[in-house]
Amino acid sequence: MQTQMPAMSASSALNLLPLLLLLLAAASEATTINITNRCSYTVWPAAVRVGAGERLILEHASSYTVFPAEAPASAGGDVPVGAGGRELKSGQVWTLDVPANASSARIWARTGCSFSSNGKGSCQMGDCSGALACRVLGKPPNTVAEFMTGSTQDSFNISLIDGFNVPMDFLPVQGVKECSKGPRCAADITSQCPEEIKVPGGCNNTCSGTRSSNCTYSGFFKRMCPDAHTVPDDSATYACLAGMNYQVTFCPTSNLAISPAAMSPPPTPTLETTPSLSSPPLAPIGPRRTKPRVTSRVVAILVSVGTTILVTILFTIAFYICTRRAQWKHQGMEEEEEFGELQGAPMRFKFQQLKIATEQFTDKLGEGGFGSVFKGQFGEDSIAVKRLDRTGQGKREFSAEVQTIGSIHHINLVRLIGFCAEKSHRLLVYEYMPKxxxxxxxxxxxxxxxxxxxxxxxxxxxxxxxxxxxxxxxxxxxxxxxxxxxxxxxxxxxxxxxxxxxxxxxxxxxxxxxxxxxxxxxxxxxxxxxxxxxxxxxxxxxxxxxxxxxxxxxxxxxxxxxxxxxxxxxxxxxxxxxxxxxxxxxxxxxxxxxxxxxxxxxxxxxxxxxxxxxxxxxxxxxxxxxxxxxxxxxxxxxxxxxxxxxxxxxxxxxxxxxxxxxxxxxxxxxxx
The missing domain is CATH 1.10.510.10 (Transferase(Phosphotransferase) domain 1)
Incomplete structure (x- = not known):
C-alpha cells in the first residue's frame, strides 16, 4: 500500500493539471468595460490608469472615432500613467480592454466640452487640463467609476467624493450568481443639490480635494445614491471574480434591472433518432384492400362542426390574449414615458426601499381620498410616504402631483423628496412634518x-x-x-x-x-x-x-x-x-x-x-x-x-x- 501511494498522488496531480491551466487562463483574461451614453446630450468620457509603469489599452470596438493616448510611466503610486478620452454622442458605445492585474483605473464623463482637431480644448465639468485624451484626473465636480483588478477578483465602485455631474451605473454584464450586483447612481443629484454647493451642471462635495472625513454633505449624497462612495472611508465597494466584463452607463434609466444578462442562453440541440432493432417493419408500399367504412354521415357532420367550433374558440382565445398583452405592453410603455421623461423630476425610489423605510407600512399617520400616509426613516431623515390604495382612480392625480410639486420649490409648500412608480405600486415620498x-x-x-x-x-x-x-x-x-x-x-x-x-x-x-x-x-x-x-x-x-x-x-x-x-x-x-x-x-x-x-x-x-x-x-x-x-x-x-x-x-x-x-x-x- 505504501509503494502505491506516490503513484496515486501523481495520477491525481495529472488529473488536476487541466483545471489548474484553466484557472491560470481565466486569471490572465483581460476585462472589457463597455461605456454607453444614454444621455440626451453628448458627453466626453475619460479613462485614466492609476498605478506605476503600466499601460491601459483602449481598444476601438465600433465605427466611431477614438482618441487613445499614452502617458510616460511614472515612479510612485496613485499617478495617472494611462490616458484616454473621446467624444461619445447619445446612443454611442466605447469599449475599453483592461489587461489582467492592471492595478486601478478611473472613468468619468466630461460635459460642456469643446475641442479642436488637435485634441485641445476645455470642458465645463470634469476637465483634465484641456486635453481630449486625459493624462490627469478630472477637475471636480464629477461622478467617477473606480475599478481595480486583482489575481482572483476585481473591485469596483461609484465615487461621489469628487462631487456629481452625470448619473451613472457600473454593473457586471455576465449572469453569474456570485456576481450579479453593482453600484447604481441614477438620481439627478444636480436638480436637488443645496444652493451652497451647487455649480452650473454639477454638485460639489466638500470631501473633494483634501479627501478628509469631515464631509458636511455626505448624508445628502448618500441619501441620493446609497450605493456610492460619499466619504473616503465608505465601505460601499463591490467585487467580482477576475475576468468579468462590465458596463458603465451614463444617464441610465431609473428602473433598469440590477443585473442585466449579457449572453442569451444557447439554443437547445436537436436530437436525431435512429430506428430501433425492435421497431416493427414499415408497411409495404402499394395498393391494399380496405374494409368498408361504417361511419355515418351524421357523425361526420358533427365532427366537422365540432372541429370548426373548437378552432373558432381557440382563435378567439388567442386573439384575446394577444390583444391584452399588447394593451399591457402599451400601457407599461406609456407609464415609463410618463415618468421617465420628467424634467427635473425628484428621486425615484424602488418599492422595496420604501417597504423597508416604513417597516412594512406599520406607522400610519393618516388617510386621504386616494391613499394612506405612513411615517418612515430613510438614512438620517424622517419621511412621510403616501401610498395610493386605488391606482386606477388616483393615477392622474399621482402624475399631476409628481410633475407639479416636483418642479417647484417654496418654503410654504411641502417638499416632495421622491416617488415610486413600479408595476402597480404608486407612492409619493414627502418631508416629514412633526405637528x-x-x-x-x-x-x-x-x-x-x-x-x-x-x-x-x-x-x-x-x-x-x-x-x-x-x-x-x-x-x-x-x-x-x-x-x-x-x-x-x-x-x-x-x-x-x-x-x-x-x-x-x-x-x-x-x-x-x-x-x-x-x-x-x-x-x-x-x-x-x-x-x-x-x-x-x-x-x-x-x-x-x-x-x-x-x-x-x-x-x-x-x-x-x-x-x-x-x-x-x-x-x-x-x-x-x-x-x-x-x-x-x-x-x-x-x-x-x-x-x-x-x-x-x-x-x-x-x-x-x-x-x-x-x-x-x-x-x-x-x-x-x-x-x-x-x-x-x-x-x-x-x-x-x-x-x-x-x-x-x-x-x-x-x-x-x-x-x-x-x-x-x-x-x-x-x-x-
Whole structure:
C-alpha cells in the first residue's frame, strides 16, 4: 500500500493539471468595460490608469472615432500613467480592454466640452487640463467609476467624493450568481443639490480635494445614491471574480434591472433518432384492400362542426390574449414615458426601499381620498410616504402631483423628496412634518387633546398658507390652481410653520387663458360657487382659503353636523352674524387670548369675507391678501355679505346668473 501511494498522488496531480491551466487562463483574461451614453446630450468620457509603469489599452470596438493616448510611466503610486478620452454622442458605445492585474483605473464623463482637431480644448465639468485624451484626473465636480483588478477578483465602485455631474451605473454584464450586483447612481443629484454647493451642471462635495472625513454633505449624497462612495472611508465597494466584463452607463434609466444578462442562453440541440432493432417493419408500399367504412354521415357532420367550433374558440382565445398583452405592453410603455421623461423630476425610489423605510407600512399617520400616509426613516431623515390604495382612480392625480410639486420649490409648500412608480405600486415620498395637519389643531373633537392655538400662531399659519398660494398663482411659469385647499392638506412643522400639501387635484392654467373648464374636484364645504359651471380660475382657491380662515378663527368645521340645525354651516352663520353686527360670536369661545385680540380677529374675519365673494372677480389676488396680512394694504370695504349660492342657477366668471346647465362629472376628494 505504501509503494502505491506516490503513484496515486501523481495520477491525481495529472488529473488536476487541466483545471489548474484553466484557472491560470481565466486569471490572465483581460476585462472589457463597455461605456454607453444614454444621455440626451453628448458627453466626453475619460479613462485614466492609476498605478506605476503600466499601460491601459483602449481598444476601438465600433465605427466611431477614438482618441487613445499614452502617458510616460511614472515612479510612485496613485499617478495617472494611462490616458484616454473621446467624444461619445447619445446612443454611442466605447469599449475599453483592461489587461489582467492592471492595478486601478478611473472613468468619468466630461460635459460642456469643446475641442479642436488637435485634441485641445476645455470642458465645463470634469476637465483634465484641456486635453481630449486625459493624462490627469478630472477637475471636480464629477461622478467617477473606480475599478481595480486583482489575481482572483476585481473591485469596483461609484465615487461621489469628487462631487456629481452625470448619473451613472457600473454593473457586471455576465449572469453569474456570485456576481450579479453593482453600484447604481441614477438620481439627478444636480436638480436637488443645496444652493451652497451647487455649480452650473454639477454638485460639489466638500470631501473633494483634501479627501478628509469631515464631509458636511455626505448624508445628502448618500441619501441620493446609497450605493456610492460619499466619504473616503465608505465601505460601499463591490467585487467580482477576475475576468468579468462590465458596463458603465451614463444617464441610465431609473428602473433598469440590477443585473442585466449579457449572453442569451444557447439554443437547445436537436436530437436525431435512429430506428430501433425492435421497431416493427414499415408497411409495404402499394395498393391494399380496405374494409368498408361504417361511419355515418351524421357523425361526420358533427365532427366537422365540432372541429370548426373548437378552432373558432381557440382563435378567439388567442386573439384575446394577444390583444391584452399588447394593451399591457402599451400601457407599461406609456407609464415609463410618463415618468421617465420628467424634467427635473425628484428621486425615484424602488418599492422595496420604501417597504423597508416604513417597516412594512406599520406607522400610519393618516388617510386621504386616494391613499394612506405612513411615517418612515430613510438614512438620517424622517419621511412621510403616501401610498395610493386605488391606482386606477388616483393615477392622474399621482402624475399631476409628481410633475407639479416636483418642479417647484417654496418654503410654504411641502417638499416632495421622491416617488415610486413600479408595476402597480404608486407612492409619493414627502418631508416629514412633526405637528401633522392643521385640522388636528383647530377642530374641537372629543378625541382631540391638542391645546388651543394662541392668536399669533393662528396669524402665522394663515399668512404662510396665503404665501404658498400666492406663489402657486402668481410666481410660477404657469398658474397653478391647487383646488383642494383645506386644513387636512396644510401641514405643520415643530415651530407651527405651515406648508401646503397634496397636489393631486391641481390644475395648470396658461397665463394667456382666463379660465379652464374641468370636472368638479375638491372637498364639499370648501368649493367655490363657480364650480357649478366648471369654469374655473385660481380664484376658486381664494374662496377655499376664506373658509379655512373662518375655521381657524372659530375652531370648528365649516360643515359640522354636531351643531344645532341653524349652526351646521359656518359660512351661512357668518352671513347672519355680519348683518346683525355680531361677528364676535364666531370667535373661538375656548380661547381667552383670541378674545383679548378681538379687534384684530374681526379684521381677519373681514379679510375672509373679501375672499368669500360669490363673484370670483370681486375676490382679491393672493398677493393682495399677503399685503393685507403684512399691514401693507387695507381690506376692501365694499363687500357683498352673501357668501353662499342659495339656488341651482350657475354663475359665470363675471358673477352673473345664467341658464342652468348640468355639471360635468365630479371628482370630489374623500374624507381624511
Amino acid at each position: 401633522g395637519s392643521l385640522d388636528r389643531w383647530i377642530y374641537g373633537r372629543h378625541d382631540n387633546n391638542a391645546p388651543s392655538l394662541d392668536w399669533s400662531t393662528r396669524c402665522k399659519i394663515i399668512t404662510h398658507i396665503a404665501k404658498g398660494l400666492s406663489y402657486l398663482h402668481e410666481d410660477c411659469t404657469k398658474r397653478i390652481a391647487h383646488l383642494d385647499v383645506k386644513p387636512q392638506n396644510i401641514l405643520l412643522d415643530n415651530n407651527f410653520n405651515a406648508k401646503l400639501s397634496d397636489f393631486g387635484l391641481c390644475k395648470l392654467i396658461d397665463r394667456d387663458i382666463s379660465q379652464v373648464v374641468t370636472r368638479m374636484r375638491g372637498t364639499p364645504g370648501y368649493l367655490a360657487p363657480e364650480w357649478l359651471t366648471s369654469q374655473i380660475t385660481e380664484k376658486a382657491d381664494i374662496y377655499s382659503f376664506g373658509v379655512v380662515v373662518m375655521e381657524v378663527i372659530s375652531r370648528r368645521k365649516n360643515i359640522d353636523t354636531s351643531q344645532s340645525e341653524e349652526s351646521i354651516h359656518l359660512i351661512t352663520l357668518l352671513e347672519e352674524t355680519v348683518k346683525y353686527g355680531n361677528l364676535v360670536d364666531l370667535i373661538d369661545k375656548n380661547s381667552n387670548d383670541m378674545h383679548t385680540h378681538e379687534q384684530a380677529v374681526i379684521q381677519m374675519m373681514k379679510l375672509a369675507m373679501w375672499c368669500l365673494q360669490i363673484d370670483c372677480k370681486r375676490r382679491p389676488r393672493m398677493s393682495e391678501v399677503v399685503k393685507v396680512l403684512e399691514g401693507n394694504m387695507n381690506t376692501e370695504s365694499n363687500i357683498d355679505h352673501n357668501f353662499v349660492a342659495t339656488n341651482q342657477a350657475t354663475f359665470d366668471t363675471a358673477g352673473n346668473v345664467t341658464s342652468s346647465v348640468p355639471p360635468v362629472a365630479s371628482h370630489v376628494s374623500g374624507p381624511r
